[in-house]
Amino acid sequence: MKAIIAKSNIGGVITTPPSKSYTIRALLAAALASGQSRIFNPLVADDTEAAAEVLTQLGAGIKRQTDCWEVTGGNLAPPSSPHQKLNCRQSAATLRFLAPICAALQGTSCITFAPGLARRPMTPLFDIFQQLGVRSELTENSLNIHGTGGQFKSNEVSLPGNISSQFISGILMATPLASEGLTIHLTTPAESKNYLRMTIDCLQRFGINVEYDDNLEEFRVEHQAYQPTDYIVEGDWSSASYFLGMGALSGPVTVTGLNADSFQADRFMLNCLRRMGAEVIINGDSVTVNSSPLRKTDTGLNEAIDLLPSVACLAGVSAGESVITGLDRARLKESDRVTAVADNLKQMGIKVIEESDRLTITGGTPRGAVIDSFDDHRIAMAFAMLAAICGDTVIEGAECVNKTYPDFWEDFQKVGGKVSINE
Structure with missing residues (x-):
């Protein structure tokens, strides 16, 4: 065109x-909260539709109302059929947020994505998975993740701060599902700090307590439950x-x-x-x-x-x-x-x-x-x-x-x- x-x-x-970044964060948090949340003023666009679609496949109920999306969350699980793929389309945020969450679920998830995403960095994900003892396999445009049900081999993760903040945000969103909680150490100063603040803000709105230092280089999240809420996207x-x-x-x-x-x-x-x-x-x-x-x-x-x-x-x-x-x-x-x-x-x-x-x-x-x-x-x-x-x-x-x-x-x-x- x-x-x-x-x-x-x-x-x-x-x-x-409405904000794409906040809409996707709120959708994921609402899907992880047991009960019904309402997301007011959500962005309706390709990236947010991709997030809504994969969360529905994982078991969340998403009902589109005139002024909000009603999300019934809790008890997410990988699709029962190995042929059912979680297609993130071209949404890097959906892929990078979803992957650590799938690592904390019980069972195998197959995430697919558009060819354009395949050329974008994936290495930080595999570094995180290796430290947590999560098995995964990457093919040309799909990623298999063998979730551990929150039973990770370590309760600490280290990664550089000068990578895309989406990788750090993704692991932050998954940490409440870790059976022993998780501490995240950044080995270099964080870039895109405001995106990390957005993630922390969203987690707090859904009842998650995040401890972090002033420089946003160390984070601690205990095992805890997301709480449903009404959320307005700015x-x-x-x-x-x-x-x-x-x-x-x-x-x-x-x-x-x-x-x-x-x-x-x-x-x-x-x-x-x-x-x-x-x-x-x-x-x-x-x-x-x-x-x-x-x-x-x-x-x-x-x-x-x-x-x-x-x-x-x-x-x-x-x-x-x-x-x-x-x-x-x-x-x-x-x-x-x-x-x-x-x-x-x-x-x-x-x-x-x-x-x-x-x-x-x-x-x-x-x-x-x-x-x-x-x-x-x-x-x-x-x-x-x-x-x-x-x-x-x-x-x-x-x-x-x-x-x-x-x-x-x-x-x-x-x-x-x-x-x-x-x-």
């Missing part, structure tokens, strides 16, 4: 979709970043449904916008960004790596030379985002120097181009920002936004974006 974007006069109000800062960026470029744009005190890492977008000279106004749950001349920025994104496409596109029209660092893990997303961003900016006439963990971007005047989304939702949405100010742009693979933001193109039109979709 192609999105054909003409030069647009951007301005208006949209409500950001708005997604990652999805909001594209429209906040449009406000800075053309605006004004107001995004509602945001928690200014959120643990979400991509709230860092506000800092980036202010550093670049944009006017940012916070009023309750809404953020308004007014257009203004943008200036260069030197920004490290190791704690908010998903913001790379948004910040890089803004740097492409900012006065001066911007340097964006801390990008190693961005090469291991749905695409190699460092190269994807660099290639597409060059297509639009922007000077970019690409290094292993950084981009140096000299701001200029972007021109219309054919943009390869690399089937990466964040690439497609970020380059829609630039397309709106220069027009004459085609974004290929535009349907990839369904992964986290199915209504993106409709919201783009709401704020004045001129787009036609060619199936």
